[in-house]
Amino acid sequence: MFSLSNPEIRFAVEAVCEAIPLARQIQKEMAGESLTKSDESPVTVADFSIQALIAHRLSQAFPHDPLLAEESSRVLKKGQGTVERVAAYVRQSLPQATPEKIYEWIDHGASGSSDRFWTLDPIDGTKGFLRGAQYVVALALIEKGKVQLGVLGCPHLKNGCEPDLKGQGSIVIAVRGQGTWAAPVSDPKKFRPLKVTDHRSSQDAALLGSVESAHTDKTKLRKLLQALGAKSAAVLMDSQAKYAALAGGRGDFFLYFLPEKKPDYRMKIWDVAPGAILVEEAGGRVSDLLGNPIDFSCGGTLQGNPGLLATNGHLHPIILQELKKIL
Numbered sequence: 001m002f003s004l005s006n007p008e009i010r011f012a013v014e015a016v017c018e019a020i021p022l023a024r025q026i027q028k029e030m031a032g033e034s035l036t037k038s039d040e041s042p043v044t045v046a047d048f049s050i051q052a053l054i055a056h057r058l059s060q061a062f063p064h065d066p067l068l069a070e071e072s073s074r075v076l077k078k079g080q081g082t083v084e085r086v087a088a089y090v091r092q093s094l095p096q097a098t099p100e101k102i103y104e105w106i107d108h109g110a111s112g113s114s115d116r117f118w119t120l121d122p123i124d125g126t127k128g129f130l131r132g133a134q135y136v137v138a139l140a141l142i143e144k145g146k147v148q149l150g151v152l153g154c155p156h157l158k159n160g161c162e163p164d165l166k167g168q169g170s171i172v173i174a175v176r177g178q179g180t181w182a183a184p185v186s187d188p189k190k191f192r193p194l195k196v197t198d199h200r201s202s203q204d205a206a207l208l209g210s211v212e213s214a215h216t217d218k219t220k221l222r223k224l225l226q227a228l229g230a231k232s233a234a235v236l237m238d239s240q241a242k243y244a245a246l247a248g249g250r251g252d253f254f255l256y257f258l259p260e261k262k263p264d265y266r267m268k269i270w271d272v273a274p275g276a277i278l279v280e281e282a283g284g285r286v287s288d289l290l291g292n293p294i295d296f297s298c299g300g301t302l303q304g305n306p307g308l309l310a311t312n313g314h315l316h317p318i319i320l321q322e323l324k325k326i327l
């Protein structure tokens with residue numbers, strides 16, 4: 001078991017636990033309001049507020065650590081009155097928050113590159129957040145190109161892996177070499193270990209599916225499921241909640257094909273790093289669609305890795321073999 005008195009672990013758990021009630025509050029008070037980014041994806045007051053809050057906390061806890069995070073002040077400046085609303089929410093935790101401070105905190109550490117840095121997706125699954133479905137707060141520490149620590153705050157998961165839209169939510173943490181653990185958000189000391197399934201045959205394999213079909217290639221996905229004789233998703237989930245569900249044995253695999261309309265799409269480091277260590281430390285495996293390990297040393301975009309495959313480990317070679325035929 002990891003130690004909550006380790007400074008990095010304590011910081012990450014506290015930061016994510018502080019963010020969850022804020023996300024819930026904003027979701028309740030501003031349902032449905034969002035801006036649109038240049039890639040057509042939505043961004044909300046919650047994304048900016050949580051990034052500002054965690055980035056500021058990081059700058060206090062580890063002043064020399066850079067942060068690669070999803071949002072930027074450039075987009076925030078386009079929304080009329082948005083920064084004032086963000087500042088009002090952040091002031092609940094940090095009374096010194098002004099619009100200028102919010103811009104500064106959101107861009108904290110964005111330009112730095114280093115052997116050691118953090119990555120943050122303040123709201124991963126913003127579409128799920130807007131629909132009242134799955135979303136997570138995702139934070140990871142990367143050292144020398146390897147994820148060392150990942151924490152997901154999952155407001156709509158119970159026991160770290162089961163969908164539960166009405167409950168308290170979970171915090172899920174993985175520390176390199178020390179396993180994957182989940183605790184209720186209401187009691188972030190009661191951790192229990194998560195383990196992937198032991199399914200070894202493709203007929204027993206259950207897919208964890210995405211809600212947004214534009215994030216994959218539906219035709220290829222159908223072909224793969226057919227070839228494997230695998231079970232398609234009973235529950236569809238947005239966000240890195242799927243990594244937690246896989247880590248906790250609620251499914252056997254998921255993957256991101258390159259989307260039909262964007263064959264050059266590459267995932268971002270904050271979409272993958274926090275979740276990937278959860279799966280690996282629970283006994284599973286994460287690679288790109290060709291079976292190569294994910295290279296976390298190339299900045300915000302995972303340039304070297306097309307798509308993604310995450311499995312319980314046993315199924316990884318079987319699925320890669322089928323993927324070779326389909327790709």
Ligand code: AMP
Nearest residue numbers: 210211212215238239259265267268271
């Ligand atoms: P989901 O797991 O379905 O919530 O999808 C989230 C993932 O989809 C993110 O990790 C992104 O890497 C990926 N994604 C986001 N936008 C796009 C896009 N426009 N095309 C393809 N993939 C995307």
Ligand code: MG
Nearest residue numbers: 070121123124
């Ligand atoms: Mg996000």
